Amino acid sequence: MTWRRWAILWIPLTVLWLLLMARGVGAVPPLMRLFDLHRGVWSHRSSLPLDAELSGLQSPVHVAWDKNGVPHFFASNEDDLYRAQGYVMASQRLFQMDLITRQAAGRLSEWVGEKTMAYDRFFVRLGMRESAENTLREFMREPGTARMITAFTEGVNGYISGLKALPPEYILLGRRPEPFDLLRTVYMDKSLTFNLSGRSFALNLSSLQQQIGTEAVLDLFPEFLPDAYEDYVVPDDKGRKRRAPETAEMFPFITQLKDIPAFPLANPSNGSNNWAVSPSRSKTGRSLVANDTHLGYSLPNIWYENQLSCPDFNVYGVALVAIPGIVNGYNSKIAWGPTNGTTPVLDWFEIEFENETSLRYIHKGQWYDAVVREEKIARQDGQTEAIPVTLTKLGHLMHREGKYGLTALWLGHQSRQELQALRGLYQADSAVACRKSFERWAQPIQNFICADQETISLRHTGLVPRREIGEGRFVMDGRTKHPTMTEPVPESFHPQVVGAPFVLSANQKIEGPHYPFYLGWDFEEPFRGISIRRRLEAQDKFSPEEFIQMQNDGYDVQAAYILPYLLKNVQREDLSSEQKLMLKGLQEWIFDARAELTEPSFFRAWFSAFKHELFDDTYKQGSKPFYPKAMRLAYMLKRVSDNPNDSDARWIKGGLPLAATKSFKAAWDSLASKYGADPAGWTWTRYNHAQLPHVARLPGFGSQVLPMDGSATSIRGNHGWHGPVYKAVFELGEKPRVWMQVPGGNDGDPFSPRFERFVKEWSEGQMREVEFYQNLEEAKSKAERVIVLRPKG
Amino acid sequence: MFFFSLAIFAALSWNLPWWWAGVFGFAMGAVRPMGWREGLAFCSAAAVAWAALAYVQDGRNFGLISQRMSGLIGLPHPLLIFALMAGLGFLTVFFCLQSGQVVRGLFSMATKTPNSPSLNDTNPPADESLASSGTSSR
Numbered sequence: 001m002t003w004r005r006w007a008i009l010w011i012p013l014t015v016l017w018l019l020l021m022a023r024g025v026g027a028v029p030p031l032m033r034l035f036d037l038h039r040g041v042w043s044h045r046s047s048l049p050l051d052a053e054l055s056g057l058q059s060p061v062h063v064a065w066d067k068n069g070v071p072h073f074f075a076s077n078e079d080d081l082y083r084a085q086g087y088v089m090a091s092q093r094l095f096q097m098d099l100i101t102r103q104a105a106g107r108l109s110e111w112v113g114e115k116t117m118a119y120d121r122f123f124v125r126l127g128m129r130e131s132a133e134n135t136l137r138e139f140m141r142e143p144g145t146a147r148m149i150t151a152f153t154e155g156v157n158g159y160i161s162g163l164k165a166l167p168p169e170y171i172l173l174g175r176r177p178e179p180f181d182l183l184r185t186v187y188m189d190k191s192l193t194f195n196l197s198g199r200s201f202a203l204n205l206s207s208l209q210q211q212i213g214t215e216a217v218l219d220l221f222p223e224f225l226p227d228a229y230e231d232y233v234v235p236d237d238k239g240r241k242r243r244a245p246e247t248a249e250m251f252p253f254i255t256q257l258k259d260i261p262a263f264p265l266a267n268p269s270n271g272s273n274n275w276a277v278s279p280s281r282s283k284t285g286r287s288l289v290a291n292d293t294h295l296g297y298s299l300p301n302i303w304y305e306n307q308l309s310c311p312d313f314n315v316y317g318v319a320l321v322a323i324p325g326i327v328n329g330y331n332s333k334i335a336w337g338p339t340n341g342t343t344p345v346l347d348w349f350e351i352e353f354e355n356e357t358s359l360r361y362i363h364k365g366q367w368y369d370a371v372v373r374e375e376k377i378a379r380q381d382g383q384t385e386a387i388p389v390t391l392t393k394l395g396h397l398m399h400r401e402g403k404y405g406l407t408a409l410w411l412g413h414q415s416r417q418e419l420q421a422l423r424g425l426y427q428a429d430s431a432v433a434c435r436k437s438f439e440r441w442a443q444p445i446q447n448f449i450c451a452d453q454e455t456i457s458l459r460h461t462g463l464v465p466r467r468e469i470g471e472g473r474f475v476m477d478g479r480t481k482h483p484t485m486t487e488p489v490p491e492s493f494h495p496q497v498v499g500a501p502f503v504l505s506a507n508q509k510i511e512g513p514h515y516p517f518y519l520g521w522d523f524e525e526p527f528r529g530i531s532i533r534r535r536l537e538a539q540d541k542f543s544p545e546e547f548i549q550m551q552n553d554g555y556d557v558q559a560a561y562i563l564p565y566l567l568k569n570v571q572r573e574d575l576s577s578e579q580k581l582m583l584k585g586l587q588e589w590i591f592d593a594r595a596e597l598t599e600p601s602f603f604r605a606w607f608s609a610f611k612h613e614l615f616d617d618t619y620k621q622g623s624k625p626f627y628p629k630a631m632r633l634a635y636m637l638k639r640v641s642d643n644p645n646d647s648d649a650r651w652i653k654g655g656l657p658l659a660a661t662k663s664f665k666a667a668w669d670s671l672a673s674k675y676g677a678d679p680a681g682w683t684w685t686r687y688n689h690a691q692l693p694h695v696a697r698l699p700g701f702g703s704q705v706l707p708m709d710g711s712a713t714s715i716r717g718n719h720g721w722h723g724p725v726y727k728a729v730f731e732l733g734e735k736p737r738v739w740m741q742v743p744g745g746n747d748g749d750p751f752s753p754r755f756e757r758f759v760k761e762w763s764e765g766q767m768r769e770v771e772f773y774q775n776l777e778e779a780k781s782k783a784e785r786v787i788v789l790r791p792k793g
Numbered sequence: 794m795f796f797f798s799l800a801i802f803a804a805l806s807w808n809l810p811w812w813w814a815g816v817f818g819f820a821m822g823a824v825r826p827m828g829w830r831e832g833l834a835f836c837s838a839a840a841v842a843w844a845a846l847a848y849v850q851d852g853r854n855f856g857l858i859s860q861r862m863s864g865l866i867g868l869p870h871p872l873l874i875f876a877l878m879a880g881l882g883f884l885t886v887f888f889c890l891q892s893g894q895v896v897r898g899l900f901s902m903a904t905k906t907p908n909s910p911s912l913n914d915t916n917p918p919a920d921e922s923l924a925s926s927g928t929s930s931r
């Protein structure tokens with residue numbers, strides 16, 4: 001072969017190889033950018049940021065790192081504090097901050113591709129971009145908040161501008177961080193607000209209404225059940241007159257929309273626990289508070305633990321990534337912590353347009369023009385997609401069938417001064433001051449506990465809409481119905497508990513049937529609430545350690561309500577000897593969802609099969625199965641079990657014994673096909689499959705499957721994919737003692753050993769005592785390392 | 794050749810971007826005739842250096858880099874990531890070395906030195922270059 005021919009072969013091959021290694025092709029990532037020993041993953045060092053210069057600082061900021069990798073910021077002014085917080089948070093969480101703030105902005109597809117286009121279209125159509133711009137304007141009107149966000153953003157950009165080696169996720173995706181802008185913080189706020197308040201079953205119920213009628217829907221999905229099946233955040237005041245119940249006559253309108261798509265609404269499981277006891281119920285003689293927030297598992301965690309200290313305040317707690325300050329935490333006088341309020345704030349309307357192409361719609365007898373704003377969604381391939389964002393008096397147009405449309409009216413667009421409310425807490429010195437600060441909070445509605453050393457309280461915080469009975473339950477008639485949620489419930493009736501020996505919330509209903517206003521029918525099931533209340537009532541005084549134990553409680557109260565009736569009715573003679581053995585195990589099970597047991601798995605599979613058995617032929621399911629709430633079924637089981645002729649028997653075709661037996665066998669077959677024929681392998685660890693995936697779902701970057709106790713309906717709230725991603729117990733006193741845990745710790749670095757350590761400790765239910773430094777001198781003497789961020793130039 | 798190259802690759806891979814190894818391979822190929830044994834030693838040195846440096850750095854990170862990255866690219870065992878590094882090092886240097894040899898050959902022809910093959914030569918260069926040893930069609 002001639003040299004020329006060699007050249008034709010080798011030189012292009014070499015160029016191709018180098019290009020492939022540098023840029024990647026198709027599914028092949030840019031391997032040499034990734035594995036470069038100089039700047040790629042191998043150059044990684046699991047260390048915290050070093051001393052650095054940061055432009056915009058007025059004076060040096062000291063950052064003390066304790067042994068748990070938590071940064072404690074000491075600055076001479078508030079602006080420097082947030083600037084340094086932005087810088088250090090970005091150094092640990094930049095990729096997460098970048099990715100997560102794209103959700104509400106409708107910018108996921110730019111990175112992820114077609115898979116997330118439906119999400120992007122949804123959030124853009126819902127008006128999130130305009131909403132974020134409005135909220136930013138609102139935030140910037142308040143000077144303190146404006147400086148807070150600006151300084152934080154500059155800190156993040158200070159880190160980005162000095163970035164030498166990209167975090168591995170960027171290399172893998174072939175992206176670079178873009179400058180962080182002020183809106184990113186607001187998008188994070190909107191994203192969380194939607195994830196907490198964007199739940200709604202009105203579309204499911206309207207579909208059912210079309211199929212089985214309003215009366216049947218109200219029967220299967222009642223607003224209230226008897227007291228034994230309910231728990232309320234604010235104890236029901238039976239001294240008041242009972243409010244009129246919902247009746248079928250209140251809902252004459254049934255939507256004619258038939259092909260409503262499955263929108264990516266908020267996960268209804270997003271919730272939390274909090275409870276507190278007053279000094280009289282505390283073994284320490286001081287208020288005790290427990291708080292664990294339940295969100296989707298991910299690594300890194302959505303929370304960022306830190307201490308912020310400046311001459312005006314000294315506060316410790318968790319921030320949300322991409323948001324300055326601290327959201328949940330404490331200072332030396334008070335502690336506060338939320339659960340999701342769950343009060344529905346997302347309503348749906350059917351509207352009628354003039355014709356199939358018109359944007360003129362009729363409302364209250366008058367024709368109006370919808371306002372259209374065109375937005376663009378950038379796609380991964382570099383193209384853009386134009387999305388019309390159509391606003392009516394009844395919210396944003398989300399779907400259209402000919403001349404009829406579906407609009408979504410979401411109260412989450414109406415932010416007030418939430419960051420200012422949080423800032424107010426840093427200096428608050430009493431539970432009263434804490435509640436006062438929350439008056440500036442609108443969305444998302446949260447049940448905030450405010451506690452000081454002597455008193456505890458819980459307030460359903462935010463703009464709680466005043467509603468007509470039944471309002472928002474179904475898709476409403478936009479021709480006649482006035483816009484909903486325009487005014488709040490009167491302050492004198494605002495739900496709160498002050499001065500009680502204990503308070504608690506677990507996303508359950510806020511008020512009972514004797515509360516004069518309708519707050520909506522859909523709240524989280526009361527199981528965790530019942531469990532917490534029982535434990536708080538069963539014991540006279542508590543210690544912090546007992547609160548930690550309570551947070552790890554795996555007692556599955558749903559199983560306690562349901563399983564006895566399934567066991568009572570299953571026909572044993574139809575079961576094999578192996579199945580009878582499982583039955584025996586279930587009878588002896590004390591409802592603790594322990595990782596190594598098989599009974600929790602079998603109960604879940606059985607109850608799931610039971611719901612399929614009862615309802616899959618009763619009405620058509622959408623893309624996600626939709627069943628009556630478990631507590632309604634527990635009530636149904638009791639009634640039919642006690643009296644086979646009860647009216648609820650109409651929902652159980654063939655009778656309870658047959659349904660219980662068929663579903664038992666279906667559960668058995670399902671578990672055998674998934675986990676093998678040997679029931680010993682059906683452990684709760686395998687069934688619940690608790691695992692923390694990487695935030696971008698990168699394989700290998702998340703956790704292994706964790707042998708964790710607890711189920712979705714135990715206090716521990718372990719859904720497998722969702723649960724307590726921040727846990728804290730506060731013992732208030734002259735010097736508060738606090739225990740916290742976040743899975744994966746603070747480090748957003750997938751190669752950090754702390755990542756592994758804090759996943760393990762969290763999954764085992766361990767808590768670590770917080771190091772809260774009173775001043776910089778204490779920090780210097782106790783911290784593992786102190787770095788200094790100095791003004792640049 | 795092996796130990797000399799190993800020392801160079803080990804010393805510089807840490808401080809220079811990955812493509813410098815290609816440049817180095819290309820330069821070596823362009824200025825120095827190499828037989829296949831020498832070429833193999835040269836490329837193997839790059840492979841060993843990259844795998845060893847990756848192993849050392851992984852150790853400093855408690856083995857987490859190999860664990861995560863092998864999970865990411867679907868390798869059945871974390872240790873295979875070092876074999877991958879060796880493969881990447883070997884191939885990068887191999888391709889560039891070959892190109893360097895080819896360029897050297899082309900330049901030799903252009904300058905028509907007595908020992909260099911002419912453009913019309915159908916035979917490989919007299920120095921049994923790596924380019925002609927294992928992959929020639931002869």
